[in-house]
Amino acid sequence: MGKKLGICCVGDLILDEPGPMEPYFEGSREFFSRQDLVIGHVETPHTTRSLPSCIDIQAPPSSPDHLDILAEVGFHMASVAGNHLYDCGPYGVIDTVEKLKSLGICPAGGGASIMEAKKPAVVEREGRRIGMLSYNCTGPRLGWATSQKPGANYVAVETAYIPARDMPGCPAKIHTFLWPQNLQAMQEEIAGLKKDVDLVIVAFHKGNGGDHPRLDEYERPLCHAAIDAGADMIFAHHHHVLKGVELYKGKPVYHGLGNFVCVTHAMTAGYNDTPEMVAYLKQRAREGRGDGHYEVDFYPWSEVSRYTMIARVLVEEDGSLEAGLVPCYIEKSGNVAIRSRDKGGEEVLDFIRRQTHGAGLGADLKWNGDGSFVHIGRSEG
Secondary structure: OOOOEEEEEEEEEEEOOOOOOHHHHOOOHHHHHOOOEEEEEEOOOEOOOOOOOOOOOOOOOEOHHHHHHHHHHOOOEEEOOOOOOOOOHHHHHHHHHHHHHHOOOEEEOEEOOHHHHOOOEEEEEOOEEEEEEEEEOOOOHHHEOEOOEOEEOEOOOEEEEEEOOOOOOOOEEEEEEOOHHHHHHHHHHHHHHHOOOOEEEEEEEOOOOOOOOOOOOOHHHHHHHHHHHOOOEEEEEOOOOEOOEEEEOOEEEEOOEOEEEEEOOOOOOOOOOOHHHHHHHHHHHHOOOOOOOOOOOOOOOOHHHHEEEEEEEEEOOOOOEEEEEEEEEEOOOOOEEEOOHHHHHHHHHHHHHHHHHHOOOOEEEEEOOOOOOEEEEEOOO
């Protein structure tokens, strides 16, 4: 075995407008340069050949050149299996994946067919092979890859609506779950990768949004099943706000890494006046999530979504893991600033603790000696 490895991962990367991209990484560039492996989730298609697909609220095409910054600041892997990968049609999928490859960034979770989308990203560090699989658990099904269509790798999650009381028209309880055969197929893929590499990373695009700590019913069983099959760490995203963290069988699960660099006008009133977007903004207003007018035009999310983190796992020479995180804050400029204990980090950590404890995840979060890093341990309570 080689020396201790530092693996870090961030959540959603939406590198849309405005540009250039360099200012948004000024606060994290130096940190990334010191890591052995840096991973992020590329949320939107990067293409100049958009064929818009009518699925949910479409992400507009982002410039392929905006991905250059990821190579410049030191990213090595990218998950792409998410709900927006197919929003610009087949070219959006292929152009995004091929651009990442051209930059020397290994993509996982998308491709010209389901066979391509299922291929893991694999790198070698200090004599150890590290592989990553990426799965979209959020739909839409139109965005999933098939043997004949580009798209995202996926795990199908089912939803059941059960009346809360035995009365017609009463509110429903919502249950989310995975069919055993779908879970088994995912586990077989993870176990197969484990035979070929020393460390397995699994990235899930899962759950739903909202500032609350709650996780959807299927989220923890999904992550635990991945670890049971051989995954060494789980990095998840999609919620656009931090979710809690836990240790399961000694392996870290980051249930929602939230936003990282996310700059887009896609959900800002006046920039996209399609009937679908106008209807969506009205729906957001009814739900109390804003009407498309934001303090910063290019950041259409809640204030607490500015609390974010860099997940960081140290792999010892003997293969044991030390899990932790680095608190960060998304400034009004869009730059992601690292927050140490004595420079605003305690406020971010308090939010992560609330999200963790509120979901009943049983993790204990403590600063290291110099207040630059937060250890994740198992709560004695």
